[in-house]
Structure formats: C-alpha cells, structure tokens
Amino acid sequence: MELGRIGTFIRGSGLTKADLQAEGVGAIHYGQIHTYYNTHTTQTKSFVSPTLARRLKRVNQGDLIIATTSEDIEGICRCVAWLGEAQIVTGGHTAIFKHKQDPKYIAYAFQTEIFLCKKQRLPMVSR
Secondary structure (H helix, E strand, O other): OOHHHOEEEEEOOOOOHHHOEOOOEEEEOHHHHHHOOOOEEOOOOEEEOHHHHOOOEEEOOOOEEEEOOOOOOOOOOOEEEEOOOOOEEEOOOEEEEEEOOOHHHHHHHOOOHHHHHHHHOOOOOOO
16 A cells, blocks of 8 residues: 555654754754664654754654665665654654555554565565
8 A cells, every 4th residue: 555545754854963962852863864763763862942843744653764865875764763652753754654554564564575675676586
C-alpha cells in the first residue's frame, strides 16, 4: 500500500547541527538518524532552545522522522519512530510521517530488503 494512503508527510526545515545543544527542547537532526538512532527511541540525544523550537516542525509520539538526505542510497529514507511522550522537533533534510499505524512496524518496514529495492528501483530477488 502506498504510504500516502495511510499517513501524511510534512517536510522539515531550519535545523542545523550548530543549533544543537545539551538541554532545552528535544530535537533529532537528520545526521543522527544515520549515526545514533535505531528503529525507535523515547529520548533524544540533542536539544534546541525553546525559541528555535517554536520555528521548527513538531514531532508527536508515534510519528516517524525520515532522513531525506544521505551520502548513500541506504541512508535515504532511513527513519526513527518517536515513541517518547513529549513533543520534540526536527528540521531540514527530514520529513515527518504522521500516521495511525504501529510506529515500530512502519520503521521496521523502512529497513527491509523490499523497501531498499523499491528505493533503488531494483527487481526483487527471491531467497
């Protein structure tokens, strides 16, 4: 099923690595999706000031944060499901997928061989 039929995508904007700090409002930067997070998390590694957070895109519990930029094809569409109770923010080079499905399942589906083949537009190889 097409993802657009089960949820909506919101494009992030305005968060740079230099904006990250040790306390404030929880934030996930697209580069951290590649290097720090697995399929889901309840805590953020970084934060931003409350002033900046008001200008960034908001992520609610169950939303997926998807990297839209990467140096390689495997990193494109890598995502992390936000399972924490507090609202957090994200920014540039991400998209937020808002849906009513099981967030762990959707995040897992983004990491499967089937999804990788779809990203690369390769034929499926049966094993």
